Amino acid sequence: MIRLSGVTKTFPVHRKSGLIRRTRSLVTAVDGMTFEVERGEFVGYLGPNGAGKSTTIKMLTGILTASGGEIRVAGLDPSRRRKELARRIGVVFGQRTTLWWDLPLGDSFALIRHLYKVDQKRFAGRLDELTELLELAPFLQTPVRQLSLGQRMRGDLTAALLHSPELLVLDEPTIGLDVVSKAAVREFLARINAEEGTTILLTTHDLGDIERLCRRVMVIDHGRLTFDGALEELRATASADRILIVDLASPGPLAPPTGTRLIRREGPRVWLAVPADVSAASAVAEVAGAHDVRDIALREPDIEDVVTRLYQGSPVQA
């Protein structure tokens, strides 16, 4: 579905270096990116701000032209055959809407039907289906500018799926949504992927999205792919510290067991970081032996810690 080989994108940057003189330098946003996404996959695309996520997405959709390398999406070169590709993919930008601000949601959809040349019957069926799944009925006649963010996002998702695309590209679709809306969007995406076999590429800062949805994760940093594999693999490779939470019987000094670090304390409660190569059992035993402990809990590192470590640390082998 998606194939990138050695894709690079550089931007020229002009910097003032005198009254009139400007020096020109090149900034590499994406550096020799190579990966493939098969039909039907649900892939999470992660990376800190400025890592090159959006640049990659914009090259995949044909908005930007790559400086080097080869891109194929659904067998097409995106920048050369952008309009043709547009009929076969759906794109949602969480940061901005693709709907028409002053039009009722339903009118926006009708316009999209014309632009994508979806025939009337298929369109009606598809819209009914999406209206039910995303519960759009109450605000189909409301102008887009009056919709809440969550409603608007559901509208944008519908707009991107009306022409039944083979590939759905989502750029931070859950940004700014409340918990309920987030859950609705996630459930919907999982369903589209499972039932219609739509390939989905998702960039997000919300690691909950990734944990809930993506079987495969790619991490990009400084324009390079630093990890590509299953979510569990990511957890295992970028081993982050586990957290040992100890409730002491009374507030008092606590000597961290060998190999662990004290990270926080609040009255009788103490947080200890246990690195991957230190046995949690012996740490627990050591604490329990030396102190009067009322309760003890061990928290596995969540994906957030893993990714934070990945961003900070050296590249991890997949």
Add this chain to the structure above:
Amino acid sequence: MVETVGTWLLLARTWTRAALQYPLGLVMMTLGAVVSTSLDLIGIVIIFVHMPFLGGFGPAEAGFLYGASQLSFAVSDVAIGAADRLGRHIKAGTLDTMLIRPVSPLLQLATEDFTPRKAGRLVPAGVVLVWSMSRLSLSPSDVALTALMIVNGAVLFSALWVLAASAQFVLVHGHEATKAVTWGGVFMTQYPMSLYGKDFVRAVTFTVPLAFVNWQPSLYILGHPDPLGLPVFVRFLGPVLTALLCLVAALAWRTGLRHYRSTGS
């Protein structure tokens, strides 16, 4: 072509419907467009109150030049003038959303925020042209040539709009500068060019071919000699130069789009 026009109409209709959400605003803006265009006209009328000829042209002839230039410009402005706001769309990131749809971004840009208000400019231009043509008693072939001239002028101005938009891929804040050729172009061509310095007229004949919007063809239709002394066949070069300008504009647009850099996120 038919499909392009169809899509244009569909988008324009949709935007009009959006504009109709504020009907009073729409009426006021349309009236505003009529009045602001008429102000230039009042200026010309005042000149003729004080003297019988302007650059060797009588009132009806000057009106003919004014009407033709304004009409061509108004048609181009309605059709594609909104493309001039490309810089703003680049800054806001809304060009990205146009690029993900299976329709030319130029077409979407041209109709973005379309309101019938712009058509208000057509009114004074049309009235003046009809008035001056009735006074000039033109032959049927001259009337046909006039129609051709206006269409050609509209296409020429449209190419200038596209060029102006293309420049904004590089000069995102170049909106004011590019107005020099579009709005500057119509301001210049509404007066007889015999008013201007010869070098200036040469410049707009041979570089940005504004002289072919109305000046050169009108010299033939109205039977005036060319102050520059150019041979008669130059009067008919309009369509050739317009086609050439369209080609340049299309190339500039494509190049701009290929080098589009998008915004940060």
